[in-house]
Amino acid sequence: MQAYRGRLLHFLADPGLETPADNSYEWFEDGLLVVEEGRVKVVGSADELIGSLPEGTPVEHWPEHVILPGFIDTHVHLPQLGVIGSYGAQLLDWLETYTFPAEMRFAETDWAKSQAHRFLDQLLRHGTTAGLVFCTSHPQSVDALFEAAEARGQAITAGKVMMDRHAPEGLCDEAESSYRDCQALIDRWHHHGRLQYAVTPRFAPTSTPRQLELAGKLVADNPGVLMQTHWAENKAEIAWVSELFPDRADYLDVYAHYGLLNDRAVLAHGIHINDGDRQRLAETGARIAFCPTSNTFLGSGLFDLRSAHQAGVTLSLATDVGGGTSLSLLKTMAEAYKVCQLREQALTPFQAFYLATLGNAKALHRDDEIGNFAPGKVADFVLLDTDATPMLSLKQHSTRLRDRLFDLMILGDDRVIQRTYIAGQCRFDRDADRVSETG
Numbered sequence: 001m002q003a004y005r006g007r008l009l010h011f012l013a014d015p016g017l018e019t020p021a022d023n024s025y026e027w028f029e030d031g032l033l034v035v036e037e038g039r040v041k042v043v044g045s046a047d048e049l050i051g052s053l054p055e056g057t058p059v060e061h062w063p064e065h066v067i068l069p070g071f072i073d074t075h076v077h078l079p080q081l082g083v084i085g086s087y088g089a090q091l092l093d094w095l096e097t098y099t100f101p102a103e104m105r106f107a108e109t110d111w112a113k114s115q116a117h118r119f120l121d122q123l124l125r126h127g128t129t130a131g132l133v134f135c136t137s138h139p140q141s142v143d144a145l146f147e148a149a150e151a152r153g154q155a156i157t158a159g160k161v162m163m164d165r166h167a168p169e170g171l172c173d174e175a176e177s178s179y180r181d182c183q184a185l186i187d188r189w190h191h192h193g194r195l196q197y198a199v200t201p202r203f204a205p206t207s208t209p210r211q212l213e214l215a216g217k218l219v220a221d222n223p224g225v226l227m228q229t230h231w232a233e234n235k236a237e238i239a240w241v242s243e244l245f246p247d248r249a250d251y252l253d254v255y256a257h258y259g260l261l262n263d264r265a266v267l268a269h270g271i272h273i274n275d276g277d278r279q280r281l282a283e284t285g286a287r288i289a290f291c292p293t294s295n296t297f298l299g300s301g302l303f304d305l306r307s308a309h310q311a312g313v314t315l316s317l318a319t320d321v322g323g324g325t326s327l328s329l330l331k332t333m334a335e336a337y338k339v340c341q342l343r344e345q346a347l348t349p350f351q352a353f354y355l356a357t358l359g360n361a362k363a364l365h366r367d368d369e370i371g372n373f374a375p376g377k378v379a380d381f382v383l384l385d386t387d388a389t390p391m392l393s394l395k396q397h398s399t400r401l402r403d404r405l406f407d408l409m410i411l412g413d414d415r416v417i418q419r420t421y422i423a424g425q426c427r428f429d430r431d432a433d434r435v436s437e438t439g
């Protein structure tokens with residue numbers, strides 16, 4: 001048994017978009033998180049709990065830090081670390097110019113393996129303990145990521161990109177062999193420890209109807225797999241989809257037609273959409289991954305958070321690196337706030353921190369395992385240093401919780417992450433740099 005003492009925040013429910021309901025979160029100015037065998041034993045105020053700890057239980061005391069459930073990234077690309085921040089292109093040009101060439105290199109198994117380790121180390125450095133990840137169309141990229149995740153005990157959901165048209169030859173697969181490769185990966189990795197599989201058609205333009213049909217079959221045949229894709233991100237993309245699928249009512253209808261729209265579907269972006277789309281998402285339970293740093297960087301548009309939330313769409317927050325410009329969920333929250341501002345909407349820090357933790361866990365159907373400190377959940381958590389940078393220290397700290405959280409999300413980044421724990425084990429320590437047994 002091991003205990004961690006400090007300020008502590010976690011969410012119990014969606015706090016909504018206005019003043020959060022009292023019972024939607026717990027904040028302890030002096031809190032205690034007790035971990036046993038990698039899982040949360042109990043959480044509460046240190047005053048109340050410390051006396052009941054068995055004699056000799058080690059207690060780490062971080063009086064100025066915030067203990068928070070690990071961040072979860074619901075949409076991020078393993079092969080795109082090298083193209084983060086690439087100049088001057090919107091989505092379709094950006095894919096051709098930067099992204100597809102970078103993804104080709106994952107045909108080399110050694111490259112895929114080394115990038116997988118770097119990628120997961122970077123997630124830990126940014127306080128991200130779990131995620132939903134795009135690999136490339138090469139099956140070995142999925143093996144590489146899952147092997148590296150298993151070595152760290154990380155809760156990763158990922159899949160092989162399916163794309164059999166409108167991409168370079170070295171990246172295109174073929175509908176039937178892609179299907180067989182994906183089924184073999186599912187058999188090998190889905191529910192293997194903390195790993196889960198996501199059927200991953202890149203987006204409608206790069207799959208033939210036959211491939212989408214087979215993606216639908218994979219979803220239907222394999223209970224519990226997620227489905228991840230891109231949707232309605234960019235206006236040229238949307239126009240292209242309506243040319244390619246003239247028989248479908250709209251972009252969302254393409255995915256629905258091939259059996260890809262259900263409560264295990266995570267659709268990245270969903271910017272240029274209407275009330276009918278939102279209603280269909282709410283009815284089917286399909287979720288949106290809001291990727292603000294990507295949406296502004298690629299000039300894609302401003303996501304309408306309030307309309308989606310009010311329509312009852314399940315929302316999540318994601319980095320979308322390398323379209324997105326940071327792996328930090330704190331920076332992602334800051335950008336989400338600015339996107340909302342430009343739409344004359346307010347994103348409270350409560351909603352932002354909720355999304356990045358419990359909300360994202362729910363979006364990935366992992367809230368029985370992670371997302372908050374409910375007893376029995378896996379102890380994936382971070383220690384946040386609220387004075388990590390000169391600017392954070394210079395900012396006059398308010399005593400009001402809302403403002404203290406807001407400072408972290410607006411001024412914070414990876415430097416705020418003091419330590420990252422997976423299942424109760426420290427896997428990143430800022431002061432010791434990286435603590436990983438996997439190298």
Ligand code: GUN
Pocket residue numbers: 077091095099202203230233294320323
């Ligand atoms: N649409 C299709 N592929 C991609 C991708 O890799 N990134 C983003 N942001 N959008 C996409």
Ligand code: ZN
Pocket residue numbers: 075076077230268320323
């Ligand atoms: Zn993406």
